[in-house]
Amino acid sequence: AQRVTQPEKLLSVFKGAPVELKCNYSYSGSPELFWYVQYSRQRLQLLLRHISRESIKGFTADLNKGETSFHLKKPFAQEEDSAMYYCAATGYNFNKFYFGSGTKLNVKP
Amino acid sequence: DTGVSQNPRHKITKRGQNVTFRCDPISEHNRLYWYRQTLGQGPEFLTYFQNEAQLEKSRLLSDRFSAERPKGSFSTLEIQRTEQGDSAMYLCASSSPLSHSGNTIYFGEGSWLTVV
Numbered sequence: 001a002q003r004v005t006q007p008e009k010l011l012s013v014f015k016g017a018p019v020e021l022k023c024n025y026s027y028s029g030s031p032e033l034f035w036y037v038q039y040s041r042q043r044l045q046l047l048l049r050h051i052s053r054e055s056i057k058g059f060t061a062d063l064n065k066g067e068t069s070f071h072l073k074k075p076f077a078q079e080e081d082s083a084m085y086y087c088a089a090t091g092y093n094f095n096k097f098y099f100g101s102g103t104k105l106n107v108k109p
Numbered sequence: 110d111t112g113v114s115q116n117p118r119h120k121i122t123k124r125g126q127n128v129t130f131r132c133d134p135i136s137e138h139n140r141l142y143w144y145r146q147t148l149g150q151g152p153e154f155l156t157y158f159q160n161e162a163q164l165e166k167s168r169l170l171s172d173r174f175s176a177e178r179p180k181g182s183f184s185t186l187e188i189q190r191t192e193q194g195d196s197a198m199y200l201c202a203s204s205s206p207l208s209h210s211g212n213t214i215y216f217g218e219g220s221w222l223t224v225v
Binding site for chain 1: 112140142144149150151152153154157164165200206212213214215216217218219
């Protein structure tokens with residue numbers, strides 16, 4: 001089974017500071033990787049997926065197969081980025097999605 | 110709103126009672142997932158359907174849990190003889206791997222269950 005680890009439960013930064021939310025996965029095949037975000041009182045929603053290689057709301061994530069990591073980065077955090085962030089990965093058959101325990105990002109003014 | 114819809118949004122029940130949750134996926138999505146989420150944890154996989162076929166069930170899904178998707182559209186998740194440990198958010202998600210969105214799952218707002 002796939003295991004997704006997000007080591008930080010809480011990350012607090014000041015507005016304008018760089019942000020990096022860490023994510024490591026265990027299955028070293030070629031899983032699909034995603035970041036989901038949950039803003040206060042809203043549903044979980046897709047932020048980005050590695051296969052698209054896109055930047056959403058200034059966030060990017062680089063897949064490092066050697067380190068089995070998929071860290072989420074943003075060079076200048078904004079207050080509206082405050083939310084719960086979940087990293088997710090598929091298993092070997094791409095049908096199941098495994099989620100990390102989440103990191104709460106708090107961007108202070 | 111054409112997103113994933115779940116109801117009821119909140120349910121408080123007494124221990125030992127049965128509860129049923131309903132999920133209406135995005136209309137063209139053939140895959141439907143159920144997840145459970147407790148405080149401080151990420152969503153945990155329970156089961157998933159492709160059309161009406163239930164293809165996989167987690168070991169988390171005890172015999173008291175049953176999920177159906179009779180016509181390949183909406184799904185129900187029933188918990189029989191609820192226990193306090195069943196208190197959680199039950200999330201439904203759907204996907205359509207062959208669509209432009211690819212293998213991406215879209216979540217509903219969840220159904221909160223509190224067992225007292």
